[in-house]
Amino acid sequence: MNYQTITLKGNAKVTVDFDDTGKCKKCGMDIIWATTQKAKSMPICKDKDGFFVSHFANCPYSEDFRKKEVFYDPKTKTGGVQ
Numbered sequence: 001m002n003y004q005t006i007t008l009k010g011n012a013k014v015t016v017d018f019d020d021t022g023k024c025k026k027c028g029m030d031i032i033w034a035t036t037q038k039a040k041s042m043p044i045c046k047d048k049d050g051f052f053v054s055h056f057a058n059c060p061y062s063e064d065f066r067k068k069e070v071f072y073d074p075k076t077k078t079g080g081v082q
Contacts (some may be wrong), residue, residue, distance in 0.1 A: 002019050003016070004018065006052060009047060009052065012037075014034035014036055014037075015037060018032060021033075022043075024055060024059055024061075024063075026060075026064060027060055027061055031044065031055050032052065034044070042054055
């Protein structure tokens with residue numbers, strides 16, 4: 001394992017295992033898995049200038065990965081996803 005703490009473009013600090021690589025399921029770009037300071041997994045990649053950024057900043061399919069907001073209206077007892 002090759003763990004390092006790096007600073008992404010935009011100054012977020014993440015811990016990266018440079019041996020933990022993969023490809024985006026949607027666009028096929030090479031990614032590296034990082035862990036945020038809140039212990040969340042985050043795919044990162046290099047931007048056109050060579051800086052590490054969240055892959056969601058570069059992926060044309062990033063909206064497909066966003067969690068949908070679930071809501072419930074107690075008055076009508078209905079809910080759904082936005």
